[in-house]
Amino acid sequence: MTSTAYSSSAAAAPHSGTGIGPAWERLAHAQVLRRRALGVLGALALLALPWIGSAWPEAGWVNQGLEWAGLMLMALALLGRCACMLYLGGRKGADLVAEGPYSVCRNPLYVFSILAVLGIGLQTGSMTVGLVLALAAWAVFRWIVGEEERMLRISFGTPFDAYQARVPRFLPRLAGWRSPQHVTVDLAGVWKTVRDALPYFLSIPVFEAIEAAQDAGWLHVRLWLY
Template sequence: MTTLARASRLRIPLSRAFAASLIAVLLFNGSYWDSKGMMLGDLLTTVGLGLIGIATVGRLWCNAYIVGYKNNVLLMSGPYSVSRNPLYFFSSLGAVGVGLMSESLTVTATIALLFVATYRAVIRAEEQRLEGLHGDTWRQYVARVPRFWPKLSQLEEPERYTIHPQQFRRHLFDALWFTWAAGIMLLIETLHDSGILTVLWHAP
């Protein structure tokens, strides 16, 4: 098995392990900015919630197109007409949003760097697989659509699109993960403010 293929297979367990580690850290991390009497913490939380909202809607949009089709056809419409990896793009926004809700720029930067380190190899592995499956069609798609950052000016959507409702419902958990993460972050903040959880450090 190649290194790229191994990275792709480890994506989900690595993501879950990192999420568990992050929660463990944030349980005892207080807002550095609040401790200094600064309002920056509230601004970071607001921006973080906005990014999580965009990420959740974006991931639902992507899932509406990809669920039931991922292993059968090359998706080139909807979100896949503006980015070859829209799910990962929206996930990156959600990950940064969760980091900002911690009110720590250090935590946010760590999340962003780990996301890049993990998903860069995953994207390359998946693109190699798609090239092997779809050949020239894939290469023409690559020439037209950017790998990551969306090019909204070339959005193409059909008037009708068949969604697989049962499979879509099973993928809702993944699409809404960042929304629930925001709830967890707010709960941790409430537990800190009430004194139920002791703050051990303040990461800026």
């Protein structure tokens, strides 16, 4: 799913204009590359993390605090992505979505995904691992956002330029929050968002199993990180 502030129907039927076809094809190809890049990063992380350990004592308050902070970040990401779908999924027609989470940040879905990746990394008990994974995800999302914004500019023109000038790309500006009194909710879209986000929490048993294997001597830590 793209993160930018337009509805899925807008992607299918954008405002007419020269260059819209090639721009849409370019964005579709870029989204494929985005998914592949995230898949490669995930695979590399799974290969590397069994040999990385937290320099904080496993039973210490810092290690445990990082793991709990990671859990809260994943829960926040799940709730945040659902909130985005409340405003995004029920739109019909070629709409530029600029309310709710999209009124404080142009790419809230990606922001919440980055928070989820940070939370997953913190399940290792290492702040360094969490930050490295989050920065890697941010780099991929930063690239794809540029491609999405090209499409939005062609689709919506001046209204998107005004939206871009008013709302930050990633770092939320909470003072800009605005929302209609009622929104049309796409329940199927919200449920799909929940299903897509639930695998975040698989990181908890996975990293607990890695820690158990390291403690048992089945895996030998090569790098200790704070």
